[in-house]
Amino acid sequence: MFVARRMQKNTVTLAPDASLADAQEKMRDYNIRQIPVTSADGKLIGILSDRDIRASVLPAGFIPGFSVEEAQKFLHNTPVEKVMTRKVATATLTDTLEDAIVLLRDFRVNALPVLDAEGKVIGIITRTNVLEAFIDVLGVGEVSSRLEVVVPDKPGTLAQLVTIISSFHVNITSVLASSHVEEGKRANFFRLNTLNLAPIKKAIVEAGFEILDPSQFTL
Amino acid sequence: MKRLAFSYHPDYLLHTPPFEHPESPERLIAVTEHMKSTGLLEKMIPVPVDYPDDEDILTTHDREYLNKVESACRRGDMTLDAEDTYLNRHSYNIALLSAGGAIAGAKAVAEGTADRAFCAIRPPGHHAGRNVGMGFCIINNVAVAARYLQRRHGVGKALIVDWDVHHGNGTQDILFEDPSVFFFSIHEHPTFLYPGTGRRWETGKGPGEGTTLNAPMAPGAGDDEYRIVFEQQLTPAVERFKPEIILVSAGFDAHRDDPLADIQLSDEGFRMMTKRVVELANAYCGGKVVSLLEGGYEISSLTSCLEIHVRELLEG
Numbered sequence: 001m002f003v004a005r006r007m008q009k010n011t012v013t014l015a016p017d018a019s020l021a022d023a024q025e026k027m028r029d030y031n032i033r034q035i036p037v038t039s040a041d042g043k044l045i046g047i048l049s050d051r052d053i054r055a056s057v058l059p060a061g062f063i064p065g066f067s068v069e070e071a072q073k074f075l076h077n078t079p080v081e082k083v084m085t086r087k088v089a090t091a092t093l094t095d096t097l098e099d100a101i102v103l104l105r106d107f108r109v110n111a112l113p114v115l116d117a118e119g120k121v122i123g124i125i126t127r128t129n130v131l132e133a134f135i136d137v138l139g140v141g142e143v144s145s146r147l148e149v150v151v152p153d154k155p156g157t158l159a160q161l162v163t164i165i166s167s168f169h170v171n172i173t174s175v176l177a178s179s180h181v182e183e184g185k186r187a188n189f190f191r192l193n194t195l196n197l198a199p200i201k202k203a204i205v206e207a208g209f210e211i212l213d214p215s216q217f218t219l
Numbered sequence: 220m221k222r223l224a225f226s227y228h229p230d231y232l233l234h235t236p237p238f239e240h241p242e243s244p245e246r247l248i249a250v251t252e253h254m255k256s257t258g259l260l261e262k263m264i265p266v267p268v269d270y271p272d273d274e275d276i277l278t279t280h281d282r283e284y285l286n287k288v289e290s291a292c293r294r295g296d297m298t299l300d301a302e303d304t305y306l307n308r309h310s311y312n313i314a315l316l317s318a319g320g321a322i323a324g325a326k327a328v329a330e331g332t333a334d335r336a337f338c339a340i341r342p343p344g345h346h347a348g349r350n351v352g353m354g355f356c357i358i359n360n361v362a363v364a365a366r367y368l369q370r371r372h373g374v375g376k377a378l379i380v381d382w383d384v385h386h387g388n389g390t391q392d393i394l395f396e397d398p399s400v401f402f403f404s405i406h407e408h409p410t411f412l413y414p415g416t417g418r419r420w421e422t423g424k425g426p427g428e429g430t431t432l433n434a435p436m437a438p439g440a441g442d443d444e445y446r447i448v449f450e451q452q453l454t455p456a457v458e459r460f461k462p463e464i465i466l467v468s469a470g471f472d473a474h475r476d477d478p479l480a481d482i483q484l485s486d487e488g489f490r491m492m493t494k495r496v497v498e499l500a501n502a503y504c505g506g507k508v509v510s511l512l513e514g515g516y517e518i519s520s521l522t523s524c525l526e527i528h529v530r531e532l533l534e535g
């Protein structure tokens with residue numbers, strides 16, 4: 001899974017001399033909260049978030065003499081390059097979603113502009129895009145039943161489970177494998193396209209595996 | 220004692236699984252025998268069940284979908300989509316007849332020949348969407364009945380209570396934008412159980428915003444948790460919506476003995492839910508309740524809970 005597959009293309013960008021008022025309008029129009037700032041040749045020079053704007057403008061009315069009109073004047077007269085963040089965490093086209101997840105966490109940002117080899121902005125990947133990928137992988141919202149099986153931590157157990165499931169002619173819509181609270185064991189999660197899990201659960205238990213009660217699910 | 224219509228047709232037993240399957244004719248055989256042996260059958264008013272008119276099905280399903288199911292049966296297909304929803308040569312007709320049973324019960328109540336109705340029908344309906352059959356369901360019986368009441372009997376607002384342990388995703392999809400039918404579903408949480416929908420923020424769309432209410436329940440929830448939802452969520456919803464009739468998608472698979480899910484209701488939980496629906500109907504809809512069988516796969520708890528359900532419909 002590469003960033004390129006999940007990023008938003010046709011990225012909205014701002015010129016450094018655009019006003020904060022322009023930026024606010026774009027954020028409203030496109031329902032976004034950060035915009036990469038690029039030079040005329042498309043290269044990234046900063047990023048502007050709605051929080052950058054808020055931090056730059058004192059709330060009108062709190063300071064004597066600073067009226068709503070004054071604030072509007074400030075927004076129209078201030079170029080984004082004065083307020084934007086210059087040190088930007090970015091992703092490249094060859095980065096994977098795993099890279100993006102770690103970057104978003106480590107830099108505590110909401111979005112990563114995606115750059116091509118020449119440093120031009122060709123997309124942006126946000127926390128929302130990553131969550132969408134996670135929703136797809138988990139199969140949330142797909143017609144299915146969930147099953148969690150605890151297996152010994154040794155090769156071949158997942159294959160055994162899949163063989164049992166396939167003998168019931170049931171499609172697997174999602175699989176996850178992770179470590180389990182107990183040492184020497186792993187947990188496998190399935191989403192299966194059937195209402196009738198009972199016979200599958202029975203066959204899995206008869207094959208010597210442990211089915212976790214849903215209230216004991218670890219993930 | 221209330222006049223309780225009972226709709227049933229012996230041909231419901233013709234929809235038989237081609238392989239071992241929990242939704243079998245034995246369920247209904249057990250139900251009718253239990254009704255006989257307890258003397259409850261005599262206390263109910265049998266109503267004639269017939270095939271519904273096309274228009275009454277087309278309110279809920281598209282012609283292309285019906286054609287698809289009909290030809291699948293004619294061809295001898297064993298399933299519709301996944302293996303959950305099996306077919307035999309009779310299945311299309313019997314699915315229509317199942318909706319016909321729901322209509323028969325609704326008709327008796329709407330015309331006043333009965334105060335309430337219980338429809339012992341199969342196959343069940345609440346997973347069937349406008350263009351898709353799934354989860355043992357082919358025709359959405361409860362949606363057909365609601366629309367029938369509106370079209371033929373001038374009912375304005377109807378409310379559906381779906382307490383099958385699985386979310387009634389088909390019913391929700393069909394009625395999601397319809398402000399005239401309120402859909403309430405209480406079910407095991409979608410993270411743990413089929414079909415994986417029915418989260419609390421699914422509340423309707425467009426004109427139907429606010430007329431869907433989902434109560435997902437954690438695995439292991441029992442009578443007490445269900446009572447709280449009926450008191451704190453269903454009751455105010457009924458008070459606000461003011462339906463003219465209540466329909467129940469009555470599944471009995473939230474029982475602790477049922478093998479298909481993890482909810483732990485006792486027989487008394489089903490008494491509580493029936494009582495509460497009857498009380499609300501008495502307060503807001505002249506007592507009118509039409510209850511339709513959905514799931515429930517463990518014969519002993521199915522029959523004992525249905526007995527309680529029918530007694531409460533007769534006496535409440």
